[in-house]
Amino acid sequence: MSKFSNNCHKVTFIKHWTESLFSFRIQRPQSFKFRSGEFVMIGLPHENDKPILRAYSIASPSWSEELEFYSIIVKDGPLTSKLKNIKINDEIIMMPKSTGTLVLDALKPGKRLFLLSSGTGFAPFASLIREPETYEKFETVVVTHTCRTVPELAYSQEIINESNDDEIIKDFIENKLISYHSTTRESFMNNGRITELISTNKIFNDLKIDHISSDDRFMFCGSMGLNNDLKAIMIEHNLQEGANNNPAEFVLEKAFVG
Numbered sequence: 368m369s370k371f372s373n374n375c376h377k378v379t380f381i382k383h384w385t386e387s388l389f390s391f392r393i394q395r396p397q398s399f400k401f402r403s404g405e406f407v408m409i410g411l412p413h414e415n416d417k418p419i420l421r422a423y424s425i426a427s428p429s430w431s432e433e434l435e436f437y438s439i440i441v442k443d444g445p446l447t448s449k450l451k452n453i454k455i456n457d458e459i460i461m462m463p464k465s466t467g468t469l470v471l472d473a474l475k476p477g478k479r480l481f482l483l484s485s486g487t488g489f490a491p492f493a494s495l496i497r498e499p500e501t502y503e504k505f506e507t508v509v510v511t512h513t514c515r516t517v518p519e520l521a522y523s524q525e526i527i528n529e530s531n532d533d534e535i536i537k538d539f540i541e542n543k544l545i546s547y548h549s550t551t552r553e554s555f556m557n558n559g560r561i562t563e564l565i566s567t568n569k570i571f572n573d574l575k576i577d578h579i580s581s582d583d584r585f586m587f588c589g590s591m592g593l594n595n596d597l598k599a600i601m602i603e604h605n606l607q608e609g610a611n612n613n614p615a616e617f618v619l620e621k622a623f624v625g
């Protein structure tokens with residue numbers, strides 16, 4: 368018996384959004400606890416070799432009965448070139464310990480929470496916007512998602528629409544959740560990187576909301592380049608980076624290594 372057999376969980380749902388993006392759910396082991404926004408190591412069982420495990424943000428909230436993931440498909444990627452072929456009832460390995468910095472505990476109390484993402488970096492925010500505690504802690508939650516093309520926004524658009532109608536979460540959301548989508552390579556109602564949209568104040572003007580203040584808290588998840596540029600904007604506004612053991616005004620996590 369493989370030493371990973373206790374960590375295998377059945378796939379219950381799969382949806383392909385574009386040629387290179389899909390989401391799937393697995394059964395949640397009863398003993399598995401996590402905080403909304405955390406990530407976990409997952410992989411595919413392998414008969415002889417050690418499985419290839421990769422970090423994945425859990426896209427479902429902490430109260431969910433199943434665990435959802437939102438995945439890129441990297442051509443020739445060691446994991447995702449195989450993961451893209453999973454079917455219902457196949458098994459996924461998930462290591463039992465979750466971790467991460469995109470958690471509410473890593474932020475000081477504030478009034479508005481900005482969740483800024485690009486590409487699959489939306490996954491941890493798919494969890495946090497469906498977490499009641501997010502709305503207990505913040506008066507307004509602004510979630511943004513930027514991708515190259517319009518079809519790549521479909522997953523986040525659906526999650527946000529469904530959250531507003533969801534029996535469990537809609538009463539917590541009330542009118543607190545604001546969303547903003549933009550593209551960088553295709554014409555859309557909003558265009559540009561989130562860094563430009565913030566620096567030019569376009570996002571604040573479009574949403575008719577106040578500019579950045581010391582009461583704002585930020586989480587961001589994108590490429591290393593995007594995270595660095597956003598971090599520079601945070602520092603310009605005298606906001607400090609937080610951590611689990613030292614809450615502050617913003618936290619970030621890489622959406623991938625590379």
Ligand SMILES: Cc1cc2nc3c(=O)[nH]c(=O)nc-3n(C[C@H](O)[C@H](O)[C@H](O)COP(=O)(O)OP(=O)(O)OC[C@H]3O[C@@H](n4cnc5c(N)ncnc54)[C@H](O)[C@@H]3O)c2cc1C
Binds near residue numbers: 406437441443491
């Ligand atoms: C903390 C953390 C959380 C992550 N959460 C997710 C998640 O929720 N969903 C997800 O799809 N991936 C996520 N990743 C990336 C994931 O771990 C893998 O890299 C990805 O699944 C590809 O695996 P692979 O073995 O096929 O290719 P790898 O060998 O891992 O990657 C090959 C190359 O593909 C590119 N790449 C990898 N992942 C991405 C991505 N997500 N978006 C754009 N380019 C990418 C990079 O250039 C990388 O060097 C996360 C990574 C980290 C560090």
